[in-house]
Amino acid sequence: MNKQRLEKVLGYMKQEHIPQMIISDPTAIYYLTGYLHYPWERMFALYLSETGNHKIFLNTLFTVPDDLGVEKIWYSDGQDCAALLANVTDHNKLLGIDKDFPARFLLPLMEYHGASSYTVASKCVDYARSxxxxxxxxxxxxxxxxxxxxxxxxxxxxxxxxxxxxxxxxxxxxxxxxxxxxxxxxxxxxxxxxxxxxxxxxxxxxxxxxxxxxxxxxxxxxxxxxxxxxxxxxxxxxxxxxxxxxxxxxxxxxxxxxxxxxxxxxxxxxxxxxxxxxxxxxxxxxxxxxxxxxxxxxxxxxxxxxxxxxxxxxxxxxxxxxxxxxxxxxxxxxxxxxxxxxxxxxxxxxxxxxxxxx
Missing domain, CATH: 3.90.230.10 (Creatinase/methionine aminopeptidase superfamily)
Structure with missing residues (x-):
């Protein structure tokens, strides 16, 4: 990932007291990784954490560069994407969600108790990009x-x-x-x-x-x-x-x-x-x-x-x-x-x- 841009986003997360965040807007993911992909109905998400435990979730059908500077988590059609996310998120902390994250993934994640609470956190990326x-x-x-x-x-x-x-x-x-x-x-x-x-x-x-x-x-x-x-x-x-x-x-x-x-x-x-x-x-x-x-x-x-x-x-x-x-x-x-x-x-x-x- 672009380290300077990542640090800007993490800085705004800290300022807003958001310890972890899911980014699904393809242009925001491109801004941070240099990889642009429009996933249609499939989940495409970048998870950022104050601990540095960043991960990107990718479908096996996506064509992805070898090195994105972040750990890849692959899934295939038919797998439970929300369960994969819930395995990564800290269930005891607030989770920021960007404004584009589809309800078809967010609601199941909430059912898995993927976080203690949720908030719209797009401004952490928006401010960095501005x-x-x-x-x-x-x-x-x-x-x-x-x-x-x-x-x-x-x-x-x-x-x-x-x-x-x-x-x-x-x-x-x-x-x-x-x-x-x-x-x-x-x-x-x-x-x-x-x-x-x-x-x-x-x-x-x-x-x-x-x-x-x-x-x-x-x-x-x-x-x-x-x-x-x-x-x-x-x-x-x-x-x-x-x-x-x-x-x-x-x-x-x-x-x-x-x-x-x-x-x-x-x-x-x-x-x-x-x-x-x-x-x-x-x-x-x-x-x-x-x-x-x-x-x-x-x-x-x-x-x-x-x-x-x-x-x-x-x-x-x-x-x-x-x-x-x-x-x-x-x-x-x-x-x-x-x-x-x-x-x-x-x-x-x-x-x-x-x-x-x-």
Missing amino acids: CKDLEEQEKMRAASRINDACMEALPEKIREGMTEIELADIVLSLYKELGADGTSFAPLIAFGANAAVGHHEPDNTALKKGDCILIDIGCTKDHYCSDMTRTFFLKSVSAHQKEIYNLVRRANEAAEAVIRPGVRFCDIDKTARDIIAAAGYRPNFTHRLGHSIGIQDHEFGDVSGANTDCIKEGMCFSIEPGIYVEGDTGVRIEDLVIVTADGCEILNRNSKDLLVLP
């Missing part, structure tokens, strides 16, 4: 470089009459050409009034003159995600659309300017939201300002008015204000940032200038 180490930061940069290159190539491929689905397919093709491993999420492409619909799924809507073109895309590289949104216009842009675009850009850049260790997430959100509200569009900014990102596109923690936590160096999250006018238009501008010692590094270099495509 601050990216140098290796993770470089992987985030690499994924964002591919995303930037994709977005940079898109304007010349956009033409009047094409559909949202066609443009989404072009994004996927570009990712393959640029060396991405996959997507963080399905490309979100929205033309005209569709851009005002939250998380609109691409359909056969055809692009026409005067439409806004909202493009929210993300790829993966070496198991780490990227995410970026830009909004363009076709052939013309109205004064109303220009006003909205400039407001969203101001909100995006103002929020990024206040990021530094010690600032509260809610205050970053407020910085962007106040700009949009002052112009009369408060009801049209319908979502939080951002979300944390890393191995998963949406990780624990967000940039919202409800989050009073202070940001720390190494955290990575999105800044994505938007204004959405139903039946008319929608604009969102999104970057990813990594918090530095005295500010932030903006991972996306793609221009935020208002672009009207010919």
